[in-house]
Amino acid sequence: MRRLPVYLLLDTSGSMKGEPLESVKTGIHAMLSGLRQDPHALESLHLSIITFDREVKIVVPLTSLETLQMPEIVCPDSGPTHLGAALEVLTQRVKAEVVLSNEEGKGDWRPLLFVMTDGVPSDIQLYKEVIPQVRSCGFASIIACAAGPKARKEDLRALADQVVSLETMDGNGFVSFFRWVSASMAAGSAGQGGGSGGGAQLPPPPPEINVVF
Amino acid sequence: MSIFRLQTTNGTTFEFDDEAPAGSGGMKDVFFSKDRRNVIGWYRKTPDANAMERLKNITNLYRQRIFEQEGGAYWESLFCWPSHIIEERGLVGVVMPAYQSHFFFEHGSKNNDFLGIKGKEKEGKWFASANHQQKHLDPRERGTWLSYLTICIKISRAVKRLHMAGLAHSDLSYKNVLVDPAGGHACLIDLDTLVVPGKFPPDVVGTPDFIAPEVLRTLKIPAGTPGKFLPCIETDRHALAVLVYMYLLYRHPLRGRKVHDDDAQRDEELSMGDRALFVEHPDDLSNRPDPDSVKPGFLPFADAARIPYTICGPYLKEIFERGFVGGLHVPSQRPSADEMERALVKTVDLIQPCANPSCDQKWFVFDNSTRPRCPFCGTAVSGPLPMLNLYSSRGGGKFLPDNHRLMVYTNQYLYPWHVSRAVFPNERLTAEQKRPVGYFVFHDGHWLLVNQTLTGLKQVTADGPVPVPPGSSVVLENDQKLLLSPEDGGRLAHVMMANV
Numbered sequence: 001m002r003r004l005p006v007y008l009l010l011d012t013s014g015s016m017k018g019e020p021l022e023s024v025k026t027g028i029h030a031m032l033s034g035l036r037q038d039p040h041a042l043e044s045l046h047l048s049i050i051t052f053d054r055e056v057k058i059v060v061p062l063t064s065l066e067t068l069q070m071p072e073i074v075c076p077d078s079g080p081t082h083l084g085a086a087l088e089v090l091t092q093r094v095k096a097e098v099v100l101s102n103e104e105g106k107g108d109w110r111p112l113l114f115v116m117t118d119g120v121p122s123d124i125q126l127y128k129e130v131i132p133q134v135r136s137c138g139f140a141s142i143i144a145c146a147a148g149p150k151a152r153k154e155d156l157r158a159l160a161d162q163v164v165s166l167e168t169m170d171g172n173g174f175v176s177f178f179r180w181v182s183a184s185m186a187a188g189s190a191g192q193g194g195g196s197g198g199g200a201q202l203p204p205p206p207p208e209i210n211v212v213f
Numbered sequence: 214m215s216i217f218r219l220q221t222t223n224g225t226t227f228e229f230d231d232e233a234p235a236g237s238g239g240m241k242d243v244f245f246s247k248d249r250r251n252v253i254g255w256y257r258k259t260p261d262a263n264a265m266e267r268l269k270n271i272t273n274l275y276r277q278r279i280f281e282q283e284g285g286a287y288w289e290s291l292f293c294w295p296s297h298i299i300e301e302r303g304l305v306g307v308v309m310p311a312y313q314s315h316f317f318f319e320h321g322s323k324n325n326d327f328l329g330i331k332g333k334e335k336e337g338k339w340f341a342s343a344n345h346q347q348k349h350l351d352p353r354e355r356g357t358w359l360s361y362l363t364i365c366i367k368i369s370r371a372v373k374r375l376h377m378a379g380l381a382h383s384d385l386s387y388k389n390v391l392v393d394p395a396g397g398h399a400c401l402i403d404l405d406t407l408v409v410p411g412k413f414p415p416d417v418v419g420t421p422d423f424i425a426p427e428v429l430r431t432l433k434i435p436a437g438t439p440g441k442f443l444p445c446i447e448t449d450r451h452a453l454a455v456l457v458y459m460y461l462l463y464r465h466p467l468r469g470r471k472v473h474d475d476d477a478q479r480d481e482e483l484s485m486g487d488r489a490l491f492v493e494h495p496d497d498l499s500n501r502p503d504p505d506s507v508k509p510g511f512l513p514f515a516d517a518a519r520i521p522y523t524i525c526g527p528y529l530k531e532i533f534e535r536g537f538v539g540g541l542h543v544p545s546q547r548p549s550a551d552e553m554e555r556a557l558v559k560t561v562d563l564i565q566p567c568a569n570p571s572c573d574q575k576w577f578v579f580d581n582s583t584r585p586r587c588p589f590c591g592t593a594v595s596g597p598l599p600m601l602n603l604y605s606s607r608g609g610g611k612f613l614p615d616n617h618r619l620m621v622y623t624n625q626y627l628y629p630w631h632v633s634r635a636v637f638p639n640e641r642l643t644a645e646q647k648r649p650v651g652y653f654v655f656h657d658g659h660w661l662l663v664n665q666t667l668t669g670l671k672q673v674t675a676d677g678p679v680p681v682p683p684g685s686s687v688v689l690e691n692d693q694k695l696l697l698s699p700e701d702g703g704r705l706a707h708v709m710m711a712n713v
Binding site for chain 2: 001002033036037039040042043066100101102103105106107108109110140
């Protein structure tokens, strides 16, 4: 059974503290329970969650949806947003965790990456250097979410195939974002190899989210 | 509640509750009617002229052809057929019956519904996967192997009816067929995209896992180009064979170990398309499923050596071989929905209850061996096992084999379709023909056939026929011959005893 690996990179820098982080957690919980009700996702989806602030933490290594237990996510009171360092860790994790096809057997589906941040990378030099490595990891799709007014979409466009922006950092925004992420994953787990002959087809984002072109 | 009264294009009025969403598909937003008996699906994208013309035909002409004929009511439980079109404020909607309540999970998943699926639609994928069956679903939702035979018969029969009307579903999959294994129900949905060959072309290529190899192989060829394959009756036949295989064996017939390309996407296209290969191909073993690479929840079904397709009995063996060996890349050789239905119905007569009360599947097909055992749990059959090989008269006292056998178990019934070749158990059965004419019972160390209503039942002996009048019984013995009916097409049963 082919696995569909999905990596979720979450900004936990100081500015996320309070309502934004709580909303993200609510969004992830709703997403996980929704995905578990989808027999296609439940069979193939594997999820990893990596958080980044001053430090990069592998909160959940690549784990099947069936067995995934959501640990506590916390963020410091203040501090930088080390997205570059997080992407560096991500490339190592993908190399270690995603199974490639060989003569022995079938590998995983091409992984999906979702990055959510409310600011700008503090390690912008490293961020720029690591982007080509991320792009060579073979992601089927990279989606970035610029949350709130301080997130710089231009930075994210260099990384992602698609950038969506959340105007406000309230609960509704995050919940609808994760609902969309969840629909994208469900479509990926049901639809890979399907009709269009392309990669996983993403459903249209919900109306609350603006796609940045 | 916010009720809207809407008039259909043919003047019927419905009241819909636009605060009662009934789920949404890829194309429509769906709401319940006030009485919850119907739903309206609003198209997100207004159908074009061709799609409107098709919808009109589906709700009128095609609907009449199937439902407004003698016995038409039979089909109401097997199709969720669109009945009316509504055009309102620039939107187009279609009215359909609401799904029956048995198509929603009553118990859901194990451990007090740990997945939270109670009340959700019973999407077929839950039941077509060994892991979901064994690790996730509440046992009360799962049904037995016999209930899967039953739902496969219903699906095949519904597909046969569409094909007889010259229609192709074009997107048969476990998403578009609702199933209720616990109750033995099935229903085809999403019928607003039916394909009429030469008239209304398909909108979709189908759903992964069910797309026919020739469609996937020619996906990138533009429509209208010679050599391009689109969904049609032959591709429905492929999808139907895949569905039946998956519901009986809980694995996919083409998903094996063979790697065609390092890129997962390309590998998928090849293994379902151009280089599709049956995982149990008798001569090419290269795509056998790898039982070592799967989670324990998929076993034993992921191990084709332990649960081969031949456990489905001789009729389905031949059907699967035509569908996945001979006909996989030769659409004209695929078994029709009618042939599938017949094979499934005859297989019901080969079924035996498993003696092990904790066997998951509860029923299995007799394997024609002298020492039969349940292929799922390995429990041996105890005691003598009679079977009736059926022959039918072709005039002049000549009886020819019908390639039809009836296995006996306690309280197994004998029906009119066993008695005469002229009767087949399908939607055309009359109420009279659905009534058993006799039954089998193990009593005092012997198997008895108890005759209820057969006036012509005779035991054929060397000394001439011995009548077995209604209300009496006959002890079954090896090599015994029972004439079930003296009429033309009437059957002679030759009794064989296994496990003695």
